Amino acid sequence: AQSVTQLGSHVSVSEGALVLLRCNYSSSVPPYLFWYVQYPNQGLQLLLKYTSAATLVKGINGFEAEFKKSETSFHLTKPSAHMSDAAEYFCAVTRKTSYDKVIFGPGTSLSVIP
């Protein structure tokens, strides 16, 4: 069975500081991995996705993530936090061999302190 864990339900960073949001997955088969962002009372939008083309994936708004198979991780980073980055972030996984289901992690709420 697939599962996704996100370490830290809430993360606070200062404006201009590094953002690091952690995601670990469990999958018996090679996965596709996604990061989504959600602003209050809105739907989710895609930040970036890993589909095995490259282990370092760049997304929108300056975010990037690195797929590390040995660590079963897909952590999200941004070199310098901006106030507009404050939101809820979700890591998600789907299986390459059966791509109908998409499983989400519990989410990490990011606060940016001015």
Place this chain on the structure above:
Amino acid sequence: DGGITQSPKYLFRKEGQNVTLSCEQNLNHDAMYWYRQDPGQGLRLIYYSQIVNDFQKGDIAEGYSVSREKKESFPLTVTSAQKNPTAFYLCASRKTGRTGELFFGEGSRLTVL
């Protein structure tokens, strides 16, 4: 512009009443999904459909029902059998293909009084 439209955005209902949430997409996507979101629990899959007239239960289907009579539409009914229906409901669609990401609507917030 293409997208997913959910309605209503806010809905109140009394206990024992059924309620139907609408989801319409004009992205020409084959697959559609319903998720439930509760604080601290992420998104949990209720139902999904990959083609018209076919759908599968997700992880928390009890107390919910769906239909898929048209490619564009995937309404969700929250029945009186759902014990704790107050939540934020999100509809999504997905382009056919293994790497296709989900496109989400703006969500519907249901409150049971």
